[in-house]
Amino acid sequence: MNWLYSLPDVAILVLAIVTVSSVMALLPLLVRRLPNFYPNEQTTDFALRLQGTLFTMTSLLLAFTLVQAQANFRIADGLVAAEGSQINRLDRLLTQYGDRAAATLRTELRAYASSIVDDEWPHMLRGEDSAKTRNALAPLSEGVFSLEPSPGRQATIYAEILRTFDSVAESRDTRLNTVALSLPSTYWYVVLFAAFMLILVTSTIERTPFRIAIVTAQMAVIGSFLGFAFIMDQPFRGQYATDSRPIAHAIALIDSHGR
Numbered sequence: 001m002n003w004l005y006s007l008p009d010v011a012i013l014v015l016a017i018v019t020v021s022s023v024m025a026l027l028p029l030l031v032r033r034l035p036n037f038y039p040n041e042q043t044t045d046f047a048l049r050l051q052g053t054l055f056t057m058t059s060l061l062l063a064f065t066l067v068q069a070q071a072n073f074r075i076a077d078g079l080v081a082a083e084g085s086q087i088n089r090l091d092r093l094l095t096q097y098g099d100r101a102a103a104t105l106r107t108e109l110r111a112y113a114s115s116i117v118d119d120e121w122p123h124m125l126r127g128e129d130s131a132k133t134r135n136a137l138a139p140l141s142e143g144v145f146s147l148e149p150s151p152g153r154q155a156t157i158y159a160e161i162l163r164t165f166d167s168v169a170e171s172r173d174t175r176l177n178t179v180a181l182s183l184p185s186t187y188w189y190v191v192l193f194a195a196f197m198l199i200l201v202t203s204t205i206e207r208t209p210f211r212i213a214i215v216t217a218q219m220a221v222i223g224s225f226l227g228f229a230f231i232m233d234q235p236f237r238g239q240y241a242t243d244s245r246p247i248a249h250a251i252a253l254i255d256s257h258g259r
Contacts (some may be wrong), residue, residue, distance in 0.1 A: 016227030069232035076235030084246030
């Protein structure tokens with residue numbers, strides 16, 4: 001269902017609301033055909049009591065789902081922001097190192113960061129690895145470990161360069177492992193089951209124009225919660241997904257350093 005993330009967020013919300021409301025409108029026509037499910041005053045009173053409890057429980061479950069999805073979104077956003085910051089820090093350390101070899105490494109670092117934005121990000125969203133980015137990291141790694149700092153200032157800066165480079169490489173691995181970050185599929189089964197049972201119980205209520213209006217409003221709320229949870233479930237996909245802007249910003253800072 002990843003194609004849904006190509007739609008605007010408003011369209012996803014409207015689609016979820018319309019889908020849930022349509023099911024609510026059609027399911028009673030099927031339920032009342034079943035034996036012992038035709039609504040009357042006695043069954044409607046019991047169903048109304050149960051429906052209120054189910055609506056509250058389903059709403060709480062969806063609220064918790066949104067909290068978890070928001071937490072995943074913040075994790076993904078923080079990882080990319082940290083990676084951009086580490087690339088920027090490594091470039092500043094190479095600038096401070098003051099060596100021709102370090103200047104060459106700055107060019108390698110920029111090429112690596114550019115490959116993340118231009119090549120690896122689209123591959124990452126398709127669940128693929130980027131050979132170009134992997135190849136761009138190799139000469140940077142070799143260059144960092146081949147630096148020969150002189151005692152004193154360069155030796156101190158070199159120690160920081162090693163630590164920061166390790167952080168840059170680790171951040172890439174973490175980002176690639178986090179691209180599939182989302183709520184477990186079993187969790188979604190529970191949410192959808194709870195929503196379906198709420199709709200099923202609501203379908204057994206005797207229909208009047210007033211009840212239809214209230215129930216439709218309730219289902220619209222459930223649909224909006226489901227749609228919003230779906231939007232937030234994939235941090236790297238959608239209209240307002242976590243993107244490569246922090247790394248693009250680091251590239252701009254690399255261009256400005258040393259001028």
